[in-house]
Amino acid sequence: MGSIFAINTLARDDLKVLIPYDAPAYPNMIRLADNENPFDFPVEVKNKIFQTIVPQDFNRYPDTNAFKLREKLSSYTGVAPENIMVGNGSDELILTVMLAFGAGAAFAVATPTFSMYGIHGRIALSRELKVPRLEDFSLDVKSLIRAAAKPEVKIVVICNPNSPTGNAAPLDVIEEILVNTNAVVVVDEAYGEFGGETGAPLLKNYPNLVILRTFSKALSMAGMRVGYLLARGPVMTELLKTKPPYNVNSFSQAAARAVLDNMPLFQERVKRILAEREHLFSALAGLPGIEVFPTETNFILFRTVLPSKMVYDGLLERGVLIRYLDDPALSRCLRVTVGTERENGVFLKALGDILKT
Numbered sequence: 001m002g003s004i005f006a007i008n009t010l011a012r013d014d015l016k017v018l019i020p021y022d023a024p025a026y027p028n029m030i031r032l033a034d035n036e037n038p039f040d041f042p043v044e045v046k047n048k049i050f051q052t053i054v055p056q057d058f059n060r061y062p063d064t065n066a067f068k069l070r071e072k073l074s075s076y077t078g079v080a081p082e083n084i085m086v087g088n089g090s091d092e093l094i095l096t097v098m099l100a101f102g103a104g105a106a107f108a109v110a111t112p113t114f115s116m117y118g119i120h121g122r123i124a125l126s127r128e129l130k131v132p133r134l135e136d137f138s139l140d141v142k143s144l145i146r147a148a149a150k151p152e153v154k155i156v157v158i159c160n161p162n163s164p165t166g167n168a169a170p171l172d173v174i175e176e177i178l179v180n181t182n183a184v185v186v187v188d189e190a191y192g193e194f195g196g197e198t199g200a201p202l203l204k205n206y207p208n209l210v211i212l213r214t215f216s217k218a219l220s221m222a223g224m225r226v227g228y229l230l231a232r233g234p235v236m237t238e239l240l241k242t243k244p245p246y247n248v249n250s251f252s253q254a255a256a257r258a259v260l261d262n263m264p265l266f267q268e269r270v271k272r273i274l275a276e277r278e279h280l281f282s283a284l285a286g287l288p289g290i291e292v293f294p295t296e297t298n299f300i301l302f303r304t305v306l307p308s309k310m311v312y313d314g315l316l317e318r319g320v321l322i323r324y325l326d327d328p329a330l331s332r333c334l335r336v337t338v339g340t341e342r343e344n345g346v347f348l349k350a351l352g353d354i355l356k357t
């Protein structure tokens with residue numbers, strides 16, 4: 001109304017320092033930064049997806065509750081369909097959980113870990129309470145239980161296996177936390193297909209458990225954006241209130257169903273990734289100046305003698321994109337996704353060259 005438009009008077013004060021999530025495109029790079037599956041989506045499954053698409057999938061809204069997909073996920077997970085929610089990537093489900101339980105309160109999270117818990121927590125007006133992992137990156141169970149006991153803490157988040165460290169907590173450790181808190185305990189199993197134990201059997205005894213899974217990593221569907229969560233009835237009732245309607249499009253729902261109908265093809269790819277991981281792990285461990293951390297995922301955390309920014313930039317110059325980690329708890333560490341044999345070879349050669357210079 002005549003005065004000067006000033007975004008500062010409108011923007012949320014609490015988000016002034018928030019750095020939006022970014023994943024630079026870098027065309028023509030070898031991409032070992034995002035823990036995607038390096039293999040092409042099986043062509044026979046692609047064809048099946050195209051065959052199941054019907055005209056209404058374009059002009060009509062998708063099934064808001066992904067009924068058919070949840071039926072198939074029920075067979076896959078052994079969890080009843082009403083205890084499954086599908087999301088636009090598990091990322092969206094993190095926000096759904098934060099909005100349902102964390103808003104105006106706080107959440108505790110075992111760090112260092114996946115950055116989206118912090119970002120979605122902030123967006124949902126939930127205060128983040130970081131609970132650092134121990135020296136070997138295992139969970140500090142006592143501190144997590146103590147944090148969870150604070151009246152303002154409504155959610156405890158554990159990434160298991162953890163990104164970017166790669167290690168997994170055994171089920172009895174997860175259970176020890178569940179036994180000692182009534183907060184919602186979110187266990188993110190984005191990398192569950194590569195190793196570690198699933199917490200799904202614990203749902204039977206712990207109504208406060210939420211398990212997050214995704215089609216993005218082991219199941220080759222990062223571009224389709226499909227994730228899901230497992231939760232008991234009372235928790236699910238609250239989550240349904242904050243889930244956006246029609247959140248997963250018809251095409252992605254069909255694609256996820258086709259993946260579940262053809263699991264052996266994807267399990268075979270997981271095996272190949274695990275075999276490549278062993279090669280990459282030994283080769284990295286053999287490089288002078290590199291310390292490698294054990295992993296139960298499709299990525300490897302390693303520490304270099306050189307500043308990690310220098311190594312990261314050197315790899316970029318040589319056409320390889322890995323993950324730079326800007327975290328004091330992970331000084332001189334970088335994270336590399338297990339790629340194809342050829343990609344891993346290019347990465348190892350480039351890293352070897354950088355370490356020599």
Ligand SMILES: *Cc1c(COP(=O)(O)O)cnc(C)c1O
Binds near residue numbers: 088190214217
């Ligand atoms: C990749 C990843 C996700 C996100 O998965 P989407 O389903 O693609 O949103 C969630 N949690 C962790 C720990 C991840 O690494």
